[in-house]
Amino acid sequence: MTASPAFAPTVELHPHPRTPDELGVILSNPGFGDFFTDHMFLAKWTPDEGWAYPRIVPYGPLSLDPATAVLHYAQEVFEGLKAYAHADGSIWLFRPEANAERMQRSAHRLALPELPTDWFIGSIKALIDVDAAWVPRGDEKSLYLRPFMFASERFLGVRPSQHVTYGLISSPAGAYFPEGVKPVSIWLSAEYARAGAGGTGAAKCGGNYASSLLPQQEAQAQGCAQVAFLDSTEHKWVEELGGMNLFYVQSDGSIVTPELSGSILEGITRDSLITLARDLGHEVVERRVSIDEWRDGCADGTITEVFACGTAAVVTPIRSLKWDGGEAVSGDGEAGKVTSELRAALVDIQYGRAPDHHGWMRRISS
Numbered sequence: 168m169t170a171s172p173a174f175a176p177t178v179e180l181h182p183h184p185r186t187p188d189e190l191g192v193i194l195s196n197p198g199f200g201d202f203f204t205d206h207m208f209l210a211k212w213t214p215d216e217g218w219a220y221p222r223i224v225p226y227g228p229l230s231l232d233p234a235t236a237v238l239h240y241a242q243e244v245f246e247g248l249k250a251y252a253h254a255d256g257s258i259w260l261f262r263p264e265a266n267a268e269r270m271q272r273s274a275h276r277l278a279l280p281e282l283p284t285d286w287f288i289g290s291i292k293a294l295i296d297v298d299a300a301w302v303p304r305g306d307e308k309s310l311y312l313r314p315f316m317f318a319s320e321r322f323l324g325v326r327p328s329q330h331v332t333y334g335l336i337s338s339p340a341g342a343y344f345p346e347g348v349k350p351v352s353i354w355l356s357a358e359y360a361r362a363g364a365g366g367t368g369a370a371k372c373g374g375n376y377a378s379s380l381l382p383q384q385e386a387q388a389q390g391c392a393q394v395a396f397l398d399s400t401e402h403k404w405v406e407e408l409g410g411m412n413l414f415y416v417q418s419d420g421s422i423v424t425p426e427l428s429g430s431i432l433e434g435i436t437r438d439s440l441i442t443l444a445r446d447l448g449h450e451v452v453e454r455r456v457s458i459d460e461w462r463d464g465c466a467d468g469t470i471t472e473v474f475a476c477g478t479a480a481v482v483t484p485i486r487s488l489k490w491d492g493g494e495a496v497s498g499d500g501e502a503g504k505v506t507s508e509l510r511a512a513l514v515d516i517q518y519g520r521a522p523d524h525h526g527w528m529r530r531i532s533s
Contacts, residue, residue: 174289178297181205194303197339198481199311202332204298208290208335211319212280215523218333221286223293225282236318236328243317244372247279247478249309249340250295252302252529253519258295258532263288265435273370278327280317290335292531298337299532307342307514308346311479325342343480348502348510350486353395353408354386355458357490360399361406361430368406370429375432379409391489393475398430399456405456406430408475411483414462414523416472416505421450435474436513443512449505459476461488465495481509488493
């Protein structure tokens, strides 16, 4: 295999970008994943050339042959991160190297080529350079970034693709909780598991999310916002939600989170909150948590707060866990003190309102 060339993307500007007035309307109420910037980034990989042809092009449909491998064997991975506008107008990323490294681990698990970190971050910088006006300002808004990689070879044999496409699209995102952070209820899935031992649970690939959609529908039918999954072997140990990691605040001030088992996604928000919680004086323990411990802890007051975390919502307080025939309410059912403090500590760093003592923020545009 030849080495990938130096990162030097070409730029093809959109012939009809959104007007300032159109963009203003979009950014005033962007929602989440409803609008996309004028441009996107693309590159391709083959065994002979390595990563090649990096380019910024107008945002638009991709043309795929019906025999394209990803459509049949789901060989794909993706990432999710945000760009934040600070008060001085500069634009920053939060721990992009960690996202690049996780995408490399995901790619390895799905037998895809690993995108170099400089290409990963370079693609983001190249896209923001042309679409900087799309980064929202104020009210905890951000530009959501979706890097993705898929098997783009035209063939029907079951083997790793010899042609892979990497893309990056971006979408302005409004505040996840525009009316304030509100606790949610979670449904316990008794029948389905998110991932199994030796599977792809630790990889960020679409199949993990597809398998969570049916139990997510069940959760919504029960009036719940998300679904909680147990391990696939003993059906006893709490793993994570459909797309978020879990934390339990104990009555003694310590915090417990399910340990990484190979079937749990290694959340970057999760890792950051562990560090910030320790900064604030909390003992943080990563270990297995049984569903009985969750239920009983809420009942006897051992567990005082429960929250989930992920890129989109950052931190979501959990009011209660529901299952067929029962409910366990966390604390008083409202967002707890520790949950609120941790969320504020992380968000303040991301938006430049607090010092970044850990060197997590990376300036991407002035």
